[in-house]
Amino acid sequence: MKTTKRFGTQQSVNQAIKNICDVMRRSKCAGAMQYVPELTWMLFLRILDEQETEEAEQAKAVKQDYVPSLESPYRWSDWADPNGAVRQKLQNGHLGDLFAFLSQQLFPYLKGLKDIPNATPRQKVIAQIMDGIQQTRIDTEHNFLDVIDRVHEISAASIDTTHVFPLSQVYEGLLLKMGEKGNDGGQFFTPREVIRAMVQTVQPRMGEVVYDPCCGTGGFLAQAYEYMHDRAPRATPERIDFLKQQSFFGREKEDMIFPIALANLILHGIDQPNLWHGNSLTGNATYDELWQGAPPLFDVILTNPPFGGKENKDAQTNFAYRTSATQVLFLQHIIHNLKPGGRCGMVVDEGIMFRTKEQAFVQTKRSLLDDCDLWCVVSLPAGAFVAAGAGVKTNLLFFTKGKPTEKTWYYDLSGVKVGKKSPLTLASFEEYLRLLPDRADSDHSWTVTRAEIEAKGYDIKAVNPHAKVDVDTRTPAELLDLIEQKGKEVDEAIKQLRQSLSQ
Known part of the structure; x- marks a missing residue:
């Protein structure tokens, strides 16, 4: 699968993630506790599609059968890829078609994978990641398409790991926001x-x-x-x-x-x-x-x-x-x-x-x-x-x-x-x-x-015996002299302030 961008620096990846989060924030995902879960399932489906495409190519090279976890039209490459056939149909159709596809077809299908006969461990994981999602949190189809287009550009293949953190660490940065x-x-x-x-x-x-x-x-x-x-x-x-x-x-x-x-x-x-x-x-x-x-x-x-x-x-x-x-x-x-x-x-x-x-x-x-x-x-x-x-x-x-x-x-x-x-x-x-x-x-x-x-009655607290404790060695008389001196300094400061106010 080809991507339109190549991220060569950590700053470029961080900026791309920030741009996605900015779109989500203006789309009623106000804080990280709202936009991170939303971005999670999108990134997951994006990387899953990339991974299974690669696995299918490897199987084909050695003449082995390969059964993907998701059927068409529910793969990312079908409905989210800007060049996908389902994506083209949905975005060129009537207003509401895309959100209807998500809530009435895609999400129920993904959540139901765990119940199919002989479901694979990966299909069970997919179902659990999607389990609590009824509909997207994003407010408009326009904003949703903007988000998935930006997510589509961020993939394992698009990140140069010679100079950039792998996607896993990029995701950890998002979790830190939470x-x-x-x-x-x-x-x-x-x-x-x-x-x-x-x-x-x-x-x-x-x-x-x-x-x-x-x-x-x-x-x-x-x-x-x-x-x-x-x-x-x-x-x-x-x-x-x-x-x-x-x-x-x-x-x-x-x-x-x-x-x-x-x-x-x-x-x-x-x-x-x-x-x-x-x-x-x-x-x-x-x-x-x-x-x-x-x-x-x-x-x-x-x-x-x-x-x-x-x-x-x-x-x-x-x-x-x-x-x-x-x-x-x-x-x-x-x-x-x-x-x-x-x-x-x-x-x-x-x-x-x-x-x-x-x-x-x-x-x-x-x-x-x-x-x-x-x-x-x-x-x-x-x-x-x-x-x-x-x-x-x-x-x-x-x-x-x-x-x-x-x-x-x-x-x-x-x-x-x-x-x-x-x-x-x-x-x-x-x-x-x-x-x-x-x-x-x-x-x-x-x-x-x-x-x-x-x-110590099972007190296992760490108390460092080598810790240096600052001890005040001044006598009471020396402390009283210091207090007296500071008092004089305060009195002098007040006197000068009064003089400046009377001028």
């Missing part, structure tokens, strides 16, 4: 630099199965895939198939976010995202067809449970240590779902670390130390999540199931100054990643024994 303060999407978005540091710490390997019980937009699974794929350049076709189809499992509760996660993972190259739609803590599923074949336990868990979430008693009954605190319940869920020898990296808010009065908090942390080796804790800066609309102080926990904790290595990043214009970058983790293999001591790192943790 997570910005005021868009109410921060709970679904973990800063990508934090994810990359966590993945590098846990080091998932080809052949292992990765799980995120509250996957949001799929950032942890996508980054784990990239890490594993990049480190297996000579993997056999069978191992690549396993990586793309049977290695990544996740759960997500929110109706709007679930299809976005599916699209994000496919854009990253995961052919079969095994995502379960429902509440992980209650076990109540909205849709579980993509979860078929999930293992009972997982090799790696990477996750960021929602901050400050509260669960009702229905969820609490599934756990040994009952509490309404969502992150505490997720910590229990994670310990239960790890294989012996399985590794976890998770984000927690600092409240879990130091709270020693609530029984469920203490019991859960004791279980963590009894059943797992909590080998690393990283204290993040207070502003690490500020770009995602959350200012809560957070920590990273890393542990391996199967043997009890004897000692824990801590690293303190809390002194790094972070804000919206100065986000946390991977460079901030450079010393941490360098010291991690040997668990070496430094001005920012130290080791705590299990006995020390128990003596």
Whole structure:
């Protein structure tokens, strides 16, 4: 399929995406929480069409049959491509024909793919991405055609990845817009630099199965895939198939976010995202067809449970240590779902670390130390999540199931100054990643024994013993002299002001 543009710089791609979003904003998609879901299904169908066209050509070259996921006239190349036969008919027909085709034919067809006999995993994914869409959010057919023409120009083939981020990272930039303060999407978005540091710490390997019980937009699974794929350049076709189809499992509760996660993972190259739609803590599923074949336990868990979430008693009954605190319940869920020898990296808010009065908090942390080796804790800066609309102080926990904790290595990043214009970058983790293999001591790192943790009532908060504390050594008399001097300076300033007013 030919495209009319070639994007050679990152700026040109970003500008193209911005132009699409501008059209959507003037078309009653006011904020990112409205235009990102709309753009998601369009980009997905665009890339799906490109991918299946390429697959069909490859099959033809080796004289194999190929059955596309979508039939005509429901392929992007039929109804959205400016040169498509259906597109030409619709735009040259009567006003309303295009929107009628979308709402009465295209969307019902795509959503119904999961119900056809012997539906493929890809068809089930397509159906779930489209499941909540009844009609386009865009207000006029003119604006809709403007949008799909611009989307048509942005494809994997049109982006020069030598100098430009691949489309997956372009899409991540859109998801970040959802997570910005005021868009109410921060709970679904973990800063990508934090994810990359966590993945590098846990080091998932080809052949292992990765799980995120509250996957949001799929950032942890996508980054784990990239890490594993990049480190297996000579993997056999069978191992690549396993990586793309049977290695990544996740759960997500929110109706709007679930299809976005599916699209994000496919854009990253995961052919079969095994995502379960429902509440992980209650076990109540909205849709579980993509979860078929999930293992009972997982090799790696990477996750960021929602901050400050509260669960009702229905969820609490599934756990040994009952509490309404969502992150505490997720910590229990994670310990239960790890294989012996399985590794976890998770984000927690600092409240879990130091709270020693609530029984469920203490019991859960004791279980963590009894059943797992909590080998690393990283204290993040207070502003690490500020770009995602959350200012809560957070920590990273890393542990391996199967043997009890004897000692824990801590690293303190809390002194790094972070804000919206100065986000946390991977460079901030450079010393941490360098010291991690040997668990070496430094001005920012130290080791705590299990006995020390128990003596503090299972308070596992990071308190840097090497932190330099500024102590005011001035005597009371010196402070009084300073106050007196400053008072004289204020009096003199007031005197000069009065003189200038009287002149």
